[in-house]
Amino acid sequence: MTDLRTDTLDTFAEIFGRRADGLWSAPGRVNLIGEHTDYNEGFVLPFAINRRTLVALGLRDDRKARVGSSFADELVEIDLSELSPENLSGWSAYPLGLAWALTEFGVDLDAVPGFDILIDSNVPVGAGLSSSAAIECAVAVALNDAWQLGLDRPTLARVGQRAENVAVGAPTGIMDQSASLLGQADAAVFLDCRSLVSEVVPLGLEAAGLEIVIIDTGVEHAHATGGYAERRASCEEGARVLGVESLRDVSVADLDRARDLLDDVTFRRVRHVVTENQRVLDTVRTLREQGPTAIGELLDASHVSMRDDFEISVPELDLAVETAQANGAIGARMTGGGFGGSAIALVPSENLSRVFVAIDGAFAENGFGQPDVFTVTPSEGAKRED
Ligand code: ADP
Numbered sequence: 001m002t003d004l005r006t007d008t009l010d011t012f013a014e015i016f017g018r019r020a021d022g023l024w025s026a027p028g029r030v031n032l033i034g035e036h037t038d039y040n041e042g043f044v045l046p047f048a049i050n051r052r053t054l055v056a057l058g059l060r061d062d063r064k065a066r067v068g069s070s071f072a073d074e075l076v077e078i079d080l081s082e083l084s085p086e087n088l089s090g091w092s093a094y095p096l097g098l099a100w101a102l103t104e105f106g107v108d109l110d111a112v113p114g115f116d117i118l119i120d121s122n123v124p125v126g127a128g129l130s131s132s133a134a135i136e137c138a139v140a141v142a143l144n145d146a147w148q149l150g151l152d153r154p155t156l157a158r159v160g161q162r163a164e165n166v167a168v169g170a171p172t173g174i175m176d177q178s179a180s181l182l183g184q185a186d187a188a189v190f191l192d193c194r195s196l197v198s199e200v201v202p203l204g205l206e207a208a209g210l211e212i213v214i215i216d217t218g219v220e221h222a223h224a225t226g227g228y229a230e231r232r233a234s235c236e237e238g239a240r241v242l243g244v245e246s247l248r249d250v251s252v253a254d255l256d257r258a259r260d261l262l263d264d265v266t267f268r269r270v271r272h273v274v275t276e277n278q279r280v281l282d283t284v285r286t287l288r289e290q291g292p293t294a295i296g297e298l299l300d301a302s303h304v305s306m307r308d309d310f311e312i313s314v315p316e317l318d319l320a321v322e323t324a325q326a327n328g329a330i331g332a333r334m335t336g337g338g339f340g341g342s343a344i345a346l347v348p349s350e351n352l353s354r355v356f357v358a359i360d361g362a363f364a365e366n367g368f369g370q371p372d373v374f375t376v377t378p379s380e381g382a383k384r385e386d
C-alpha cells in the first residue's frame with residue numbers, strides 16, 4: 001500500500017505537471033453472506049478488504065474535470081457544465097458519474113472548481129470484489145473533502161449507487177458502497193437495505209485463528225448485460241404476485257403459500273431471497289453468540305441456495321466451494337453477483353496451504369483456467385491517506 005501511495009502521487013505529478021492536493025482511498029469488498037438481497041430491501045453482511053483504490057486529486061482554477069487511471073491509457077476530459085449520464089461512457093463513467101450524481105444530493109456544480117484526478121488500484125477488476133464501488137467511494141470521499149461538501153457516509157453510499165445505476169447503467173444495490181465506506185478492521189457491516197441503518201459486527205477472525213480465502217475463478221461477469229437484471233426482474237415479479245412491496249416482506253413461513261401462487265422458477269428465485277435474508281440474521285446472531293467458527297453451515301447453505309434456487313453459480317465456483325469444503329474449510333460459498341467472479345472460504349490457519357494446493361489441483365484436473373487464490377483481511381473503509 002505504501003508503494004502504491006507513492007506511485008499514485010508520483011504519476012499524478014508526471015501526468016498533470018504539479019503535486020496533488022491530497023490522496024484518498026477506498027477498499028473493495030467481499031460479501032460474507034446475503035446475496036441478491038440488497039435490491040429486495042433485505043439484509044447483507046459485507047466487509048471491506050485490504051485491497052484499495054487510490055485517488056490523487058488536485059483542484060483546478062477552471063471548470064474542467066480530467067481523469068486518468070493506471071487502468072487505461074487515455075486521459076478523459078469534460079467541462080463540469082457538460083456532466084450528465086448521456087455524456088459519460090467507459091471506465092470514466094465511474095469517477096465522472098460520481099461527480100454528476102452529487103447534483104442529486106444538493107451539490108451545485110456551478111459553484112465548485114474543476115479537478116484533475118488520477119486513479120490507481122490493487123482491487124482486481126471484475127472479480128466480484130467491487131472495484132466499481134472502490135473507485136466510486138474513493139472519488140466520493142475525495143470530492144467530499146476537496147469541495148467541502150460535508151456529506152455523511154451513508155449519503156455518499158447513495159451517491160455512489162446513483163452513479164453506478166444511472167451514469168454506468170448497472171442496476172446494483174447499495175451494499176458495495178456501504179461496505180467500502182463503513183467497513184472497519186476485523187469487522188463486517190450489517191446493513192438493512194430498507195432502512196439503510198447499518199451496524200458494525202465484529203468478526204473476531206484473528207482471535208479464532210481463521211483466514212478468509214478468496215478464489216477468483218477468472219470467469220468474468222457482466223452486470224449491465226448479464227443475468228443480473230433478469231434475476232432482479234424475477235424478484236419484482238414475485239413481490240408483485242405475492243402482493244408485497246418487496247421480498248423483504250416475505251418470511252420463511254410464507255413460502256408454502258408462495259409455492260402455490262408462483263411458477264416454479266419465480267418461486268425458487270423468491271425462496272433464495274427469503275431464506276438468504278434469514279441466513280444473514282442467523283449469521284449476525286451466531287457471530288455475536290458463538291463467534292466465527294460457528295457460521296460455516298450458514299455459508300454452505302447460502303451457496304446451495306444460489307446454485308440450485310437462484311441459479312447464478314458456474315462450474316468453476318461450485319468446484320472452488322466443494323474443494324475448499326473438502327480440504328478443511330469451515331464453510332464456503334460463491335460471493336458477489338454470480339455468473340463468475342469469486343468464491344469465499346473460511347479456513348483455519350493450519351489448513352490454509354492444504355486448501356490452496358487442493359484448489360489449484362482441482363482446477364487443473366478439470367481443465368479450468370488457473371484461479372487466483374489469496375487471503376483477504378477485513379479492513380477499514382474509505383479514508384484520506386495524505
Ligand atoms: P467489479 O466491481 O466486480 O470489479 P464491475 O464490472 O462492477 O466489476 O466494475 C468494473 C469496472 O469498473 C471496470 O470495467 C472499469 O470500468 C471500472 N474500474 C474499476 N476499477 C478501476 C480503475 N482503477 N480505474 C478505472 N476504472 C476502473
Ligand code: MG
Pocket residue numbers: 130131132133
Ligand atoms: Mg461492481
